[in-house]
Amino acid sequence: SAVISQKPSRDICQxxxxxTIQCQVDSQVTMMFWYRQQPGQSLTLIxxxxxxxxxxxxxxxxxxxxxxxxxxxxxxxxxxxxxxxEDSSIYLCSAMGGSGNTIYFGEGSxxxxx
Amino acid sequence: xxxxxxxxxxxxxxxxxxPIINCAYENTAxxxxxxxxxxxxxxxxxxxxxxxxxxxxxxxxxxxxxxKSAKQxxxxxxxxxxxxxxxxxCAAIDWAGAQKLVFGQGxxxxxxx
Numbered sequence: 001s002a003v004i005s006q007k008p009s010r011d012i013c014q015x016x017x018x019x020t021i022q023c024q025v026d027s028q029v030t031m032m033f034w035y036r037q038q039p040g041q042s043l044t045l046i047x048x049x050x051x052x053x054x055x056x057x058x059x060x061x062x063x064x065x066x067x068x069x070x071x072x073x074x075x076x077x078x079x080x081x082x083x084x085x086e087d088s089s090i091y092l093c094s095a096m097g098g099s100g101n102t103i104y105f106g107e108g109s110x111x112x113x114x
Numbered sequence: 115x116x117x118x119x120x121x122x123x124x125x126x127x128x129x130x131x132x133p134i135i136n137c138a139y140e141n142t143a144x145x146x147x148x149x150x151x152x153x154x155x156x157x158x159x160x161x162x163x164x165x166x167x168x169x170x171x172x173x174x175x176x177x178x179x180x181x182k183s184a185k186q187x188x189x190x191x192x193x194x195x196x197x198x199x200x201x202x203x204c205a206a207i208d209w210a211g212a213q214k215l216v217f218g219q220g221x222x223x224x225x226x227x
Binding site: 001004031033041042043045046058083092094101102103105106107108110 | 146148150155156157158159160163201203207213214215217218219220
């Protein structure tokens with residue numbers, strides 16, 4: 001299995017600021033993804049982080065708001081830009097690895113925007 | 115067509131009972147169906163998964179039943195324990211196509227002692 005570490009695990013942010021979330025996987029993985037999970041809700045895919053190229057965003061998510069980097073096969077970052085209270089959510093990094101193309105998740109980054 | 119519909123939204127079962135969570139899908143291209151367990155304050159953890167060429171898979175107390183013709187699959191938890199209280203998500207992915215996990219809405223399961 002792949003172990004995924006996210007930083008920060010929790011943060012309180014001021015409206016209008018930006019925060020970058022880091023995701024580190026303990027082994028090389030082919031695919032990495034970023035999800036958002038609002039309290040009590042299901043997971044919504046933000047984008048697929050592509051190594052060495054621009055991320056692929058889902059409908060409703062744009063690069064200017066959620067810039068993503070993936071410089072290598074084990075690391076990715078998600079920035080939440082110009083935050084508003086509506087961005088208060090859990091942001092989850094996931095990666096496909098191991099046998100059988102299993103998708104694993106990190107513990108999440110809990111953001112509260114005030 | 116990319117949706118996975120999950121029910122019930124919440125479920126309360128007595129210890130030792132067998133909670134059953136159901137999911138249905140439309141996209142016949144889905145070829146991998148995992149279940150995730152999520153405790154409060156934690157990320158989702160893979161519990162068990164099945165491929166459409168198998169009708170049932172068991173891992174410990176957890177069983178997936180899969181009905182390809184009905185496009186439905188379900189999770190059964192045998193001899194449920196209070197420690198199984200969590201939110202459960204079914205999901206599906208089309209590995210040959212979109213390669214993105216599509217999640218159900220989640221079921222909040224409570225096992226009473």
